[in-house]
Each structure stands twice: as C-alpha cells, then as structure tokens.
Amino acid sequence: xxxxxxxxxxxxxxxxxxxxxxxxxxxxxxxxxxxxxxxxxxxxxxxxxxxxxxxxxxxxxxxxxxxxxxxxxxxxxxxxxxxxxxxxxxxxxxxxxxxxxxxxxxxxxxxxxxxxxxxxxxxxxxx
Numbered sequence: 001x002x003x004x005x006x007x008x009x010x011x012x013x014x015x016x017x018x019x020x021x022x023x024x025x026x027x028x029x030x031x032x033x034x035x036x037x038x039x040x041x042x043x044x045x046x047x048x049x050x051x052x053x054x055x056x057x058x059x060x061x062x063x064x065x066x067x068x069x070x071x072x073x074x075x076x077x078x079x080x081x082x083x084x085x086x087x088x089x090x091x092x093x094x095x096x097x098x099x100x101x102x103x104x105x106x107x108x109x110x111x112x113x114x115x116x117x118x119x120x121x122x123x124x125x126x127x
Contacts, residue, residue: 005024
C-alpha cells in the first residue's frame with residue numbers, strides 16, 4: 001500500500017518510496033499497522049526484486065478492478081455525487097508550466113527531487 005501510494009504521489013524510485021513513507025508515517029498509521037515503522041529502502045528493493053513483473057502486473061490490474069467495483073458500489077449506495085477537479089495545466093495548455101508547477105496544491109517535498117543514481121522502480125522490476 002505504501003509503494004502504490006508513493007507511486008501515485010509521483011515517486012518513481014525506491015529511495016523516494018522510503019522518504020515518502022517516512023514523511024507520511026502519521027497519516028499511514030491511520031489505516032495501516034506499522035509495527036516496525038515504514039520499510040527501509042533495502043526492504044522496498046528486496047520486495048520489488050522478488051516480484052515477477054508479469055505476475056505483479058496481473059495481480060495489480062485485478063486489485064485495481066476490484067477497488068473500482070468497490071468504490072462504484074460505495075458511491076452508488078451512498079447517493080454521493082463525485083465531482084472531478086479540473087485537470088492541471090500541461091505544457092501544451094500553458095507554455096513554460098509543467099503539471100507539477102501548475103498543481104500548487106500538490107507540492108513535491110524537497111526530499112523527493114530527482115537525484116542521479118537512484119534505482120527506478122521500472123528498472124528494478126525489469127530484472
């Protein structure tokens with residue numbers, strides 16, 4: 001759950017996941033039991049290296065489909081209406097602005113800025 005949440009928050013390296021988890025630990029503890037705290041970079045790396053990329057892809061798509069069905073049923077059952085927020089500006093829409101700079105509500109922590117030498121998740125999974 002931490003890895004998926006970190007990736008959805010624009011973390012694309014193993015190191016980013018660990019930093020993101022540590023910065024969001026209080027929030028994560030609201031719905032996860034983290035007896036030993038947030039996993040370290042080495043733990044995330046071991047987990048991703050142990051995964052078969054194809055099997056992970058199949059399982060992840062199944063999980064997303066199940067979550068979609070669950071959320072759809074929850075929203076329909078509660079009578080809630082979902083209103084999507086406007087899409088942030090892109091380079092095409094607004095020259096000189098990136099989606100990251102256009103989304104002031106979602107700033108990227110300074111600790112997650114790109115650094116050379118980080119192990120990208122796609123690279124780890126492709127081995």
